[in-house]
Amino acid sequence: MSALLTVAGVSKAFGGLQALSDVSLQVNAGEIFGPNGAGKTTLFNALTGLYTVDRGEVRLGGARLDGRKPHQVLKAGLARTFQNIRLFAEMTALENVLVGRHARMRSGVLGAVLRLPATRREEADARARAMALLERVGIAGHARRLAKNLPYGDQRRLEIARALASEPALLALDEPAAGMNPAERAALCELLLQLQREGLTLLLIEHDVKLVMGLCTRLAVLDYGVKIAEGAPQAVSRDPKVIAAYLGDAVL
């Protein structure tokens, strides 16, 4: 398995709080990777360019990601969704996905005003891709509906479709199952596994332990910003350090 994303010695402090201490881990191509523990969201945001790291390196397929702005991270191949859904509420589902395609399109002011053949081709192509993505995540029927009018589960799917529009190498999902009922959760799992089968690599933050154990190929556990375990779910769940961190030393 080749490494797609490498995190090397990343540290991040917020004033007096050391959120991440010298964290190193590796996400391999084609797997579903789940960071867990205190510091996972900081790590997530550091990877996607929302925070800048104090020390360390992040590389996606060899190219450095740390220090880059969010749109540059997206262009490099890392797309993300948000924990509290951040769709463009007043745009239709189709338009939302089209915006996701922005970084892979090139037409600017001149193309827009003159509607050059290249621009028209690009637009038609983008629309076709967007419809295909809506179908892939199962919400093609909502294409012309406003994003805010979609049912909650479908809004999550739309966010994933928007992230996929940029053809990322790595899809980072921030608590995608939050607020879902068991049926929606199961459907989401199926979608994520399908995406993995199609060759996508996923980074998944999720509170639902059952979901994480069932879905992830490998996990990492952070204890107040320090990595204490990394590996397959079964091995990690039996790691004494992990048990101590989650249940307290007194249990052992």
Add this chain to the structure above:
Amino acid sequence: MSSVPEAKKHRWLTFGLLALGLALLPFLVDAGLGRSWVRLVDLALLYVMLALGLNIVVGYAGLLDLGYVAFYALGAYVYAWLASPHFGLHLPFWTALPLGALLAALFGVLLGAPTLRLRGDYLAIVTLGFGEIIRIFMNNLNAPVNITNGPQGINLIDPVRLGEVSLSQTQTLFGVAFTGAHLTYYLFLLFTLALIFVSMRLEDSRIGRAWVAIREDETAAAAAGIDTRNLKLLAFAMGATFGGLAGGLFASFQGFISPESFNLMESIMILCMIVLGGMGHIPGVIFGAVLLTLLPEALRYTGDWQRSLFGQIYVEPADLRMLLFGLALVAVMLYRPAGLIPSARRRREFADAAE
């Protein structure tokens, strides 16, 4: 429900009538209301252009600009520098005008680069400051080197000459007399239609979608791959270009410019035009600009009406204008916050905010 060919015929008919109306407008106004009203229509078209420009900045990209008049001023002064006795330069219309627009765009980028990281109120304050700075510069750059001629402004700006035709003199075509004001109307109308066209094309494009995304949720837009900084700069630059063009046209039309014409009230007025008319919606913006240009003039007549009705003036027309203006703003904010002719999207945005 009409069949498709019927609907298409209906569209062409409306379009044809509108084109005819626009073509005949100066003559109708001249006959009905007098020559001064034709010049007023020309002025209204200038404000439509300005409103369209600010619409890109505020309406599309959601950037609150309170100093938009600065770009109007820059376009006007560049035109005056290049086509008047002030520096002895008399460049042709099609050279001086684009140069004015270009300088305005440049200043748009210069202003935007350091300030667009600010959000909301802070951006408004900075842009307001910029507007005032430009006006004060124009007012004071007359010593030691006389660049702007200070408060006296620049006079005797060359009127527009298109080939052989000078727009300051009455021309006769096909036996019909077109006065300067008439000719100016057609020129301004052409520019206005061009700017409407550009606005519409931008709105329905990758760039337009990106602007709406930034306006809706800047963080999500960045995460979706939009270079928010560059796109905000682009909105600023496009708005500035529209303003600069309108400024150059204004200078050639009026023949005289001074810093007084480019004060804070102007910026606020243009903003009111798009807020009242329908922010982000081209028909609304046009309506707002025309309304706020022509209505104050119409209210002047209330002086005569009061005299003929009551024998004396109880409320000065100038005060009445301000009173009505204030009432209109309050009423719109209460009952139609999305504007009088809002876009469907905006109406939804405001309806949701109210819930």
